[in-house]
Amino acid sequence: MxxxxxxxxxASAPALAAPADDPPYQAQLxxxxxxxxxxxxxRPLCGAKxxxxxxxxxxxxxxxxxPSPERxxxxxxxxxRGFSGFEALYRVCTPAATAAIDRYIAEGSKLTxxxxxxxxx
Numbered sequence: 001m002x003x004x005x006x007x008x009x010x011a012s013a014p015a016l017a018a019p020a021d022d023p024p025y026q027a028q029l030x031x032x033x034x035x036x037x038x039x040x041x042x043r044p045l046c047g048a049k050x051x052x053x054x055x056x057x058x059x060x061x062x063x064x065x066x067p068s069p070e071r072x073x074x075x076x077x078x079x080x081r082g083f084s085g086f087e088a089l090y091r092v093c094t095p096a097a098t099a100a101i102d103r104y105i106a107e108g109s110k111l112t113x114x115x116x117x118x119x120x121x
Contacts, residue, residue, distance in 0.1 A: 034081055
């Protein structure tokens with residue numbers, strides 16, 4: 001009975017609204033930030049000689065967006081989450097790490113195209 005009551009209460013609770021200064025593509029930017037963080041860890045692990053290229057891409061995203069301090073903190077946290085998530089799992093390059101790199105490059109490219117096509121200035 002308590003489970004049913006709990007479920008009905010949670011279903012009727014209002015959804016948390018996004019902060020007022022968030023653009024409609026904030027979720028995509030956070031995902032892109034997470035992908036950039038993952039690539040920043042995985043690419044060098046798998047032998048790529050790209051000193052800081054993914055961190056530089058993250059900085060370019062921040063520079064282009066000029067987000068509020070709160071939005072910037074969320075984007076940076078997503079980047080760090082992407083980095084540390086793979087850092088905790090991989091110490092050497094594996095076929096799974098290489099597959100993750102390929103998937104993330106494809107997903108990051110798609111996100112970038114989608115956001116710039118739909119919301120580009």
